[in-house]
Amino acid sequence: MTTTTPPLTRIFSSDNTAGASPEIVEAVARAAAGPALPYGADDITAGVRRRLGEIFEREVDLLVVSTGSAANALSLAALTPPWGSVLCHRDSHVNNDECGAPEFYTGGAKLVPLGGRDAKIDPAELRAAVRHKAGDVHSVEPSVVSVTQATETGAVLTLDELGTLGAITGEAGLRLHMDGARFAGAVAALGRTPAELSWRAGVDLLSFGATKNGTMTADAIVVFDRSLTPELAFRAKRAGQLAAKTRFHAAQLDAYLTDGLWLRNAARANAMAARLTEGLKAIPDVGLLGATDANIVFCRLPEQVTQALLAEGYAFYHDRWEPGVVRFVTSFATRDADIDDLLGAVARHLAG
């Protein structure tokens, strides 16, 4: 008797379930030939820093890390004292999904969750929070604002929205961190430059995600305020995030940034989410929730449809929000047919 494994094309739980782009795998193989200096002193890492400088239209520093959580926690640690606070959205990854790493790495800074639609911080709430008990030794000191681009619900902060949050942050003398686990998706969706969507809006440190969009194990911190680099370097080593063979992480990032692969991959993931959104809109009884600008789609499905999809081998998150709310995430590896099959299954189960 043979058992059947559900097709991997039915996995919509996260973009980190996708494989890696062939160009990236080949770059790792090439980097394996011969010796190289360790701990980031190799030529490939230097090349990635130069490439990022071109992409962001200014000189930047770079810390190569192996997870997005490390990028976020180390960045926040460099931007706030232990008695500071991190103002973030209540649905943000830093607030919900990092096992307290930001609190741990900052040495105890407090995360202050704020509201706002589509997981975007509400400007009025931010305006109040940046001044709340500032200078009062009995409270934590507002120190850094962390925004996510694209947001955890698949929306993107427009240039105006980012500009508003950046201005409130800067005018109050706070630092600005961006969780860019899906930064490529935002750049692809908005058609604005990486510079406009980061340091020109006041971002000091960017967690530059790549693992969800084509690399195997490599993310980065892009450092715009380069005075922070020495401290970040010590923090990264202390956190076990300075890989001896950094060249292999760097090779992934190098291929990722070459010839626009990062933006092509992100555009593909976004297009697949758009295809899914359009398809779901055409099916009665599916309630779409929030904006889908990037590669995450939230909707409401009747419980029996969710269960029938799961029984057929579809994988997606469905039990983390209010009952009936499900999340589908697409990636650079999603094919048109994968979306069409999913839409067909949703329609079939709704009809049945």
Ligand SMILES: Cc1ncc(COP(=O)(O)O)c(C=O)c1O
């Ligand atoms: C918004 C956001 N930030 C950061 C991360 C990084 O997570 P990890 O530490 O798993 O790479 C994720 C991954 O799901 C994410 O969705």
